[in-house]
Amino acid sequence: MKKKIIHKLVYTYETCVSLDEHLICLKPRSNNFQKLNNFQLKIFPSSHSVFPLISENGDDMFKVFFTGDTNSLTINAESDIETKFHPDLCYLKNNYDLSLPLKIESNTSLTGFVKGWFPNGQHDPAAIKIAQEALAGTKNNILDFLDQLIELIKERVKYTPRHLGPAWTSGRTLSERVGSCRDLAILLMETCRCVGIPSRFVSGYQFMDQPPEKYELHAWTEVFIPGFGWRGFDPSSCGLINHNYVSIASSSSKSELVAPVRGSFFGPSNLKSKLEWSIEII
Known part of the structure; x- marks a missing residue:
């Protein structure tokens, strides 16, 4: 396209x-x-x-x-x-171990993407709680975990545009039960990191089949999956992203950096x- x-x-x-x-x-x-x-x-x-x-x-x-x-x-x-076309991960052959926690100790370039979002490096307790819920019944497979986690986020947080201010913490987004795309992206990023999945915040554009009155910048999360590399997931929309997305930049910590x-x-x-x-x- x-x-x-x-x-x-x-x-x-x-x-x-x-x-x-x-x-x-x-x-x-x-x-x-x-x-x-x-x-x-x-x-x-x-x-x-x-x-x-x-x-x-x-x-x-x-x-x-x-x-x-x-x-x-x-x-x-x-x-x-x-x-370009984004292949569905469920139909791709992958010989890597996708069980959680991921075995990434040997890849030191990824260690910065599993640190807690808080300034002291700790994970948000609210993110830890929803991660534990998403793990239930998934047999610790990363793809099943992501599917279940995104469904939980969609059930509990209503997407609402918010133009001003930095991204909220996971705890605030879950307690408010509403959040902008950047709030939801941080929530997914932080929750993935709680179970050792490397993830980062991404800023870019999302094309619409029916264009809105006014396009805005969009935000989502990229997750590193062994054998598949960095792949985008949008908790405020379609889950695994497709060819309607254009990424500009990413950040391992704060949304303001992009x-x-x-x-x-x-x-x-x-x-x-x-x-x-x-x-x-x-």
């Missing part, structure tokens, strides 16, 4: 400000499940310089430095992307600013 994604963000300030350096995370990945044919990033004001970099998870980002003052900042990212734009500005105290954004998929 070939698509063009046009993502535009416009920041306006009530008076001229000096922009500090910004990090921009809007370039989709290019891998076996999606091919990035073209990417263009346009930034205004034109008095800036761009430094490309690669994040700790191997994703493309851009550091932007500005000179002079401005009363607006416009960022326009255009991506020509081709998504925000589309991170930066600050210098200006008068109590200065008001405004953000307008649009995502067009054609």
Whole structure:
């Protein structure tokens, strides 16, 4: 499936400000499940310089430095992307041991993806509890566990859009019984880690068969499965993701690390600013 994604963000300030350096995370990945044919990033004001970099998870980002003052900042990212078929894991041959807990001790690159989400490295007690429930009756198989876990999450948490603020903890999402896509992605990530499954938070786009009035960035979870590698699971939608998904970047810890734009500005105290954004998929 070939698509063009046009993502535009416009920041306006009530008076001229000096922009500090910004990090921009809007370039989709290019891998076996999606091919990035073209990417263009346009930034205004034109008095800036761009430094490309690669994040700790191997994703493309851009550091932007500005000179002079401005009363607006416009960022326009255009991506020509081709998504590929995602094979159903249940029908693929896999000779690896998929029983829990996974045997990943020899793969030191994965150890950071099983640590607890809390700052002290501990797992959220609410995530531990729902993980124990999902394990019941699964014969400790990772694929059965994921299926049962996602069903439990869907039963207990209603997906609700929420545009402001970082992702909630698993405990808050489960107690509120509502959550945004990033809240549910963190919940799935943390719950998988409780039983030793490497997982990470992912930001990107989801195509709709019937386009909504306004597209938004989406979030889901990637899980490492021996023999299958990193595969995406969306607890707020279809479970195992398909060719309707385009991933941009991932984080092993905080959702804020894959925000589309991170930066600050210098200006008068109590200065008001405004953000307008649009995502067009054609």
